[in-house]
Amino acid sequence: MKFSNYFSPTLNENPAEAEIISHKLMIRAGLVKQASAGIYSWLPLGLKVLKNIEQIVREEQNKAGAIEILMPTIQSADLWIKSGRYKDYGKEMLRIQDRSGREMLYGPTNEELITDIFQSYVNSYKDLPLNLYHTQWKFRDEVRPRFGVMRGREFLMKDNYSFDLSQEEAKISYDKMFTAYIKTFLRMGLTPISLRADTGPIGGDLSHEFQILAKTGESTLYYDKELETLDPEKIEPEKLQSYYAAVDDIHDEKNYPINQDQLKISKGIEVGHIFYFGTKYSEKLGAYVQDNKGEKRLVHMGSYGIGISRLVGAIIEAFHDDRGIIWPIPVAPFHISLINLMTEDDKCNEVSENLYNNLVKKNIEVLYDDRKFSMGKKLSDNDLIGIPYQIIIGKRDLKENLIEVKDRKTYESQKLNPDQAFNFLINEINSKI
């Protein structure tokens, strides 16, 4: 993509409305624009990241055997009245009426709808286990939205729902999702810490939340340091669940079950939550199957959520410096910023265009900064946007047929000729996607 043809409005100054670093950077780098409190428009760069995150989550869900569907944002109140939550949810639920005065709502979650879908079609234990998911916008009318997309009222969430014949089988589904979650966050370059959690208003008996480490995180986590060094190929859910991990209001300084030198303390941001809640909804909404003896049995359910839009902010909280964002390659909006410092110079243009075309042919995503701005403006804009690799092409080095390849994270750079740079980056990026 040529920057001059793109739409990526960057800002020099910090927006008055933003408080935390990820929010500031998201606005300055032109990822989102606030539409109203806790509601955002996603601009091209932000949308690319959002889609990349969504896709990683999707791939890991599919690998774990979940099946994708798509449920609507607007739901009828009927099912919610049946489940009892139309009353319980209170003012957080955005209630609306259609033209004939029918009670509708903008879904804050989808247990009711999914259970209804399930009970409409599934009648036999032979069809279990079943695990359905979708990635859809939700709306929760928070008392106080804040922190940009990290705590929006409208937010994109992947949520899925597992159906099993028994509690034992439900635990197997639960552990599959647990494993998928760890793998998902590791793939994004994050360090996930899983914590046993209170089940909260969704109700039930087993629940874990997933936090990712970030210096600016809201909660303080105390956990076994083993949790920091997980091999995505060898995730053992039972073992991981046995490790110590607690948030600060649960952790007891004087009494915790591991050695002091095993204990790590870090800040975290919650990005996922999983629940096993048994037959709570199947009971209320009548989700039964027949078992092998022909007897009707309530299905055991679990639900699993990942805050996709929140992750965009959380990843920035985890990866940034004072120059801007530092995207991990798997979620980055582009792989390479190709910065042409001298768009007036024929040689610079020629080398830039060639390299750009060759990289694009190899399916590398390149943002080619061909804008007619001064060098400093372009360099700082690209640092702000945070694309993981930069190729800097200027008149000075080109006299010796050299261009600069810079790592956005370490800020280390090397001078290579264009062919070497091409080969280096192809290898580098393909090994990390």
Place this chain on the structure above:
RNA sequence: CGGGGAGUAGCGCAGCCUGGUAGCGCACCUGGUUUGGGACCAGGGGGUCGAAGGUUCGAAUCCUUUCUCCCCGACCA
């Protein structure tokens, strides 16, 4: 929902106390000069001062009402 703060050009802000025809920086447009870390010179465009009402000869400024946004707290993916 309780407490606090803010709405003036696209963005960031000054002006308000003490009423008198609205200003700065950035961005934007035109021309020129520049080019290895947010360029420079010259010229230019852009605001019913959040909205409604009131006081006054006169309101961005004083008064009333209202809307919106932000921050702190209680709650959450």
